[in-house]
Amino acid sequence: MKLNQKKSDKLFLKAQQLIPGGIFGHYKFAVREEGPKFFSKAKDAYFWDVDGNKYLDLICGWGPMILGYNNPKIDNAARTQYDLGNTVSVASPIMIELAETLTDMIDIADWALFGKNGGDSTQLAVMVARAETGKSKILKINDGYHGANGWMQNSSNPGVINSDSDEVLSVEWNSIKEFDEMISSFGNEIACFISSPYDHPTSKDNSLPEDGYWKQIQKKCSENNIIIIVDDVRTGFRIDLHGSHNAFGFSPDLVCLGKAMANGYPISALVGKDSLKDAANRVYFSGTQFFNSAPMAASKATLEELQKVNAIEIMNSNGEKLKEDLISAGDEYGLKMKVTGVPSMPYFRIEDQNKDFHIQWTDECLSQGLYLTSYHNHFLSVAHGEEEIDEIIRIASNAFEAIIS
Numbered sequence: 001m002k003l004n005q006k007k008s009d010k011l012f013l014k015a016q017q018l019i020p021g022g023i024f025g026h027y028k029f030a031v032r033e034e035g036p037k038f039f040s041k042a043k044d045a046y047f048w049d050v051d052g053n054k055y056l057d058l059i060c061g062w063g064p065m066i067l068g069y070n071n072p073k074i075d076n077a078a079r080t081q082y083d084l085g086n087t088v089s090v091a092s093p094i095m096i097e098l099a100e101t102l103t104d105m106i107d108i109a110d111w112a113l114f115g116k117n118g119g120d121s122t123q124l125a126v127m128v129a130r131a132e133t134g135k136s137k138i139l140k141i142n143d144g145y146h147g148a149n150g151w152m153q154n155s156s157n158p159g160v161i162n163s164d165s166d167e168v169l170s171v172e173w174n175s176i177k178e179f180d181e182m183i184s185s186f187g188n189e190i191a192c193f194i195s196s197p198y199d200h201p202t203s204k205d206n207s208l209p210e211d212g213y214w215k216q217i218q219k220k221c222s223e224n225n226i227i228i229i230v231d232d233v234r235t236g237f238r239i240d241l242h243g244s245h246n247a248f249g250f251s252p253d254l255v256c257l258g259k260a261m262a263n264g265y266p267i268s269a270l271v272g273k274d275s276l277k278d279a280a281n282r283v284y285f286s287g288t289q290f291f292n293s294a295p296m297a298a299s300k301a302t303l304e305e306l307q308k309v310n311a312i313e314i315m316n317s318n319g320e321k322l323k324e325d326l327i328s329a330g331d332e333y334g335l336k337m338k339v340t341g342v343p344s345m346p347y348f349r350i351e352d353q354n355k356d357f358h359i360q361w362t363d364e365c366l367s368q369g370l371y372l373t374s375y376h377n378h379f380l381s382v383a384h385g386e387e388e389i390d391e392i393i394r395i396a397s398n399a400f401e402a403i404i405s
């Protein structure tokens with residue numbers, strides 16, 4: 001099926017004249033030759049492109065949308081605060097209310113600091129860990145994504161230099177053996193271990209922690225004065241509203257939050273244990289827009305609404321249904337669908353088929369109105385109900401049919 005995408009294509013040509021590549025950052029990788037380039041509006045689990053095509057969205061703005069696009073409760077909370085003032089020369093009391101909401105919700109949180117993007121909170125987290133321990137090295141997981149600052153990127157990426165990651169070490173996910181080796185070589189220099197609560201790399205099956213993994217990590221870190229930073233930027237509020245670490249039974253020192261915490265309004269947070277409050281106070285990290293009060297109001301409303309509607313239960317149950325139904329739909333066409341990760345963030349792969357075949361399937365879904373990717377985990381929201389799951393399965397099945405025939 002070919003989409004009408006005249007306006008999208010025309011706009012993309014114009015964008016290419018004015019914006020390097022036409023689009024940048026992580027949005028760039030998702031642009032398909034046949035597929036939407038620009039949206040005109042969005043509502044609940046759907047968006048419409050500039051040509052009027054409607055998409056059921058399994059990407060949710062790459063994570064922020066968790067209560068449905070244009071959720072009136074969240075938008076009203078933001079609007080009310082905008083009317084009072086957004087960026088003013090002093091902070092709004094809403095900042096304290098949000099800090100209180102977060103410290104009440106996230107079990108390890110005794111304090112909160114705010115930024116704009118997830119990369120602000122991961123950057124701040126390692127600075128706090130360094131300030132506290134007096135050590136400089138960062139230990140991370142191979143392929144772990146923590147944002148776009150120099151040390152977070154592969155040193156072979158354009159614009160990144162080797163010294164950006166001089167102080168970064170990495171180990172294989174779930175490998176206690178590699179972790180132990182790093183500690184015996186560099187334990188005295190490692191300030192922190194930063195990792196998502198489970199492994200969600202691109203273009204690979206996602207992988208949950210093995211039994212006892214995090215407990216062992218916690219013990220080793222505490223014996224070696226290494227701060228545990230959980231990067232919950234992507235997973236936050238999609239696994240456990242008290243912090244994703246709760247679902248995996250351990251207690252980090254710092255938790256980085258972002259994406260879903262305000263249903264799309266720009267804000268991120270670093271929360272931490274009391275023992276790191278002094279270090280967090282000593283570190284200088286800031287941004288002109290960090291004190292925007294409307295996103296803070298949106299975040300408070302989002303966090304309250306997630307608790308009120310029992311968001312985790314809804315996303316888990318619909319995510320499980322999506323997984324089961326998609327595997328059955330694949331079976332009908334002799335295709336083995338593998339679905340990994342947690343129910344609210346599924347990663348899809350067609351086993352026994354090469355990547356090109358998988359891309360053909362995602363492109364076909366796209367052209368039938370299901371917005372998804374071939375290389376990244378997907379996101380469910382509270383607005384993805386049974387009706388949406390059934391529609392995803394209907395489109396996925398049609399796409400299976402189209403590519404095998």
Ligand SMILES: Cc1ncc(COP(=O)(O)O)c(C=O)c1O
Nearest residue numbers: 117118119145146147231233234
């Ligand atoms: C696990 C994780 N950490 C950090 C980030 C960086 O967040 P941001 O893009 O908001 O800076 C991301 C973004 O995708 C992420 O998935």
